[in-house]
Amino acid sequence: MKTISVVLFTWIIAFHNVSSDCGCQKLNRETPDIPTISEQVCQQRAQGAHSHYRDYYGELEPKIADMSLVPGGTVYVGTDQPHFPADREAPERQVKLNDFYIDKYEVSNDAFAKFVLQTNYTTEAERFGDSFLFKSLLSPSEQKDLEDFRVASAVWWYKVAGVNWRHPNGVDSNLDNLGRHPVVHVSWRDAVEYCEWAGKRLPSEAEWEAACRGGKERKLFPWGNKLMPRNEHWLNIWQGDFPDGNLAEDGFEYTSPVDAFRQNLYDLHNMVGNVWEWTADLWDVNDVSDNPNRVKKGGSYLCHKSYCYRYRCAARSQNTEDSSAGNLGFRCAKNA
Numbered sequence: 001m002k003t004i005s006v007v008l009f010t011w012i013i014a015f016h017n018v019s020s021d022c023g024c025q026k027l028n029r030e031t032p033d034i035p036t037i038s039e040q041v042c043q044q045r046a047q048g049a050h051s052h053y054r055d056y057y058g059e060l061e062p063k064i065a066d067m068s069l070v071p072g073g074t075v076y077v078g079t080d081q082p083h084f085p086a087d088r089e090a091p092e093r094q095v096k097l098n099d100f101y102i103d104k105y106e107v108s109n110d111a112f113a114k115f116v117l118q119t120n121y122t123t124e125a126e127r128f129g130d131s132f133l134f135k136s137l138l139s140p141s142e143q144k145d146l147e148d149f150r151v152a153s154a155v156w157w158y159k160v161a162g163v164n165w166r167h168p169n170g171v172d173s174n175l176d177n178l179g180r181h182p183v184v185h186v187s188w189r190d191a192v193e194y195c196e197w198a199g200k201r202l203p204s205e206a207e208w209e210a211a212c213r214g215g216k217e218r219k220l221f222p223w224g225n226k227l228m229p230r231n232e233h234w235l236n237i238w239q240g241d242f243p244d245g246n247l248a249e250d251g252f253e254y255t256s257p258v259d260a261f262r263q264n265l266y267d268l269h270n271m272v273g274n275v276w277e278w279t280a281d282l283w284d285v286n287d288v289s290d291n292p293n294r295v296k297k298g299g300s301y302l303c304h305k306s307y308c309y310r311y312r313c314a315a316r317s318q319n320t321e322d323s324s325a326g327n328l329g330f331r332c333a334k335n336a
């Protein structure tokens with residue numbers, strides 16, 4: 001009887017360790033072939049190997065080009081020290097995630113062009129005939145002419161006819177030398193369409209944030225709490241006075257290439273800074289309107305601490321699904 005109890009107890013512990021860890025239920029005995037990467041991650045953990053990603057990730061190289069595997073489990077998201085309480089950055093909470101893949105880079109113009117070439121897709125900005133452009137991309141006379149087309153709460157944004165992903169920096173601009181830069185002027189719906197075409201999906205906000213934190217807990221940025229370790233620039237934001245006087249000390253006045261600024265152990269680039277990134281989540285979970293707000297993360301090259309200290313992993317903002325602007329893009333995720 002004692003032996004049975006011990007065996008049962010051991011079995012319960014073993015089963016509990018496996019099943020509560022990260023969805024190791026897939027480790028069933030009906031499929032004895034090579035385990036998936038996600039199963040290998042689970043096995044590593046169950047074997048008591050050091051549980052940090054960096055210790056086993058090298059051997060579990062993802063087989064998906066330009067994507068990183070983010071181990072699931074219980075992760076902290078949000079913060080109890082919100083900088084913008086109205087954005088609902090607080091409270092910090094624990095969320096359970098399955099393993100997933102996320103793009104190492106924001107989706108580039110080259111990648112988006114491939115999608116459009118194959119599908120003849122027309123973005124919402126192209127259908128609406130306009131998008132939002134930052135004022136320094138307009139001449140003083142254009143700014144004067146378009147005065148009435150500014151965003152009342154952010155007068156440095158102008159709604160400009162003819163601006164879309166093919167003409168990102170003004171109606172006469174093009175994509176020359178911007179192939180590796182992030183696609184912009186894409187709406188949430190455009191982003192969803194692209195990810196579906198690529199066999200992927202948008203990340204949830206919690207997934208995005210877990211990816212941003214790179215396996216670390218409670219840090220402000222993907223690499224830690226210091227904005228400029230070694231006195232180097234780790235992201236593309238705004239230096240100088242906003243909205244006039246961008247010193248571009250990080251090397252970029254507008255977007256940077258998507259593979260600049262590697263920011264964490266998950267080998268993710270430009271998670272914070274460069275362009276904002278759409279997530280799958282509704283801003284208000286009960287919003288059933290036709291054009292609800294969606295959560296965007298990471299801040300952009302226009303963010304300055306004085307008014308938009310949103311290049312932190314916990315920071316968040318929103319736009320309606322049909323919105324597009326010159327500092328808003330996305331990356332995709334995929335189930336592991």
Ligand SMILES: [Ca+2]
Binds near residue numbers: 239252253301
């Ligand atoms: Ca910059």
Ligand SMILES: [Ca+2]
Binds near residue numbers: 272273
């Ligand atoms: Ca970004």
